[in-house]
Amino acid sequence: MAKGxxxxxxxxxxxxxxxxxxxxxxxxxxxxxxxxxxxxQEQHGYKAVQLGFQETKEKALSKGExxxxxxxxxxxxxxxxxxxxxxxxxxxxGSVDASLFSAGDTVKVxxxxxGKGFQGVMKRHGFGGGRMTHGxxxxxxxxxxxxxxxPSRVFKGKRMPGHAGQLKKxxxxxxxxQVDTDNNRILVQGSIPGSRTxxxxxxxxx
Numbered sequence: 001m002a003k004g005x006x007x008x009x010x011x012x013x014x015x016x017x018x019x020x021x022x023x024x025x026x027x028x029x030x031x032x033x034x035x036x037x038x039x040x041q042e043q044h045g046y047k048a049v050q051l052g053f054q055e056t057k058e059k060a061l062s063k064g065e066x067x068x069x070x071x072x073x074x075x076x077x078x079x080x081x082x083x084x085x086x087x088x089x090x091x092x093x094g095s096v097d098a099s100l101f102s103a104g105d106t107v108k109v110x111x112x113x114x115g116k117g118f119q120g121v122m123k124r125h126g127f128g129g130g131r132m133t134h135g136x137x138x139x140x141x142x143x144x145x146x147x148x149x150x151p152s153r154v155f156k157g158k159r160m161p162g163h164a165g166q167l168k169k170x171x172x173x174x175x176x177x178q179v180d181t182d183n184n185r186i187l188v189q190g191s192i193p194g195s196r197t198x199x200x201x202x203x204x205x206x
Contacts, residue, residue, distance in 0.1 A: 003203075005051070006202070008197055029184060030101065037049075049090055072093065111192055112198060113193035127142065171191075
């Protein structure tokens with residue numbers, strides 16, 4: 001990983017490429033992020049840059065996070081993330097913004113997908129379900145979940161009803177269509193998991 005940034009999803013729109021084709025894009029607020037810590041190979045055993053995103057109140061953080069940030073003279077940050085082996089010319093307390101990216105860069109974006117609550121097998125796993133007519137009593141149920149006599153148990157990993165969504169997802173090979181350094185926004189081709197204001201991790205691939 002060469003370089004990266006923390007941001008948040010603002011929504012989707014569309015732009016035209018150089019050939020005049022309509023391209024759906026996701027608008028991301030990329031930074032500004034403050035450099036909260038620098039990890040070194042000699043002191044920590046690995047090299048990394050820790051970034052903070054969005055100032056917040058102290059009461060929103062744990063005592064450990066408050067002490068860590070105060071030690072480095074940094075204001076409370078809502079989100080902290082480390083970027084290992086980052087090739088960024090930064091210094092402690094410095095700021096990183098959308099100018100880190102360029103149009104045409106290929107990035108991967110990690111975020112939390114939308115939570116859908118407790119769902120049945122048809123919505124959660126894409127089961128086909130049973131017929132809806134001709135006196136059928138089998139519609140949206142999961143069907144058999146195992147034999148009754150041998151092994152007399154349900155195997156681990158069986159696809160069942162349960163909580164759907166709200167998982168960490170990564171989408172790779174996304175092209176940056178435009179960079180707006182004045183407003184710290186980038187337009188990334190395609191869709192990104194999560195709702196509006198979801199915090200995202202943006203990393204340049206290569």
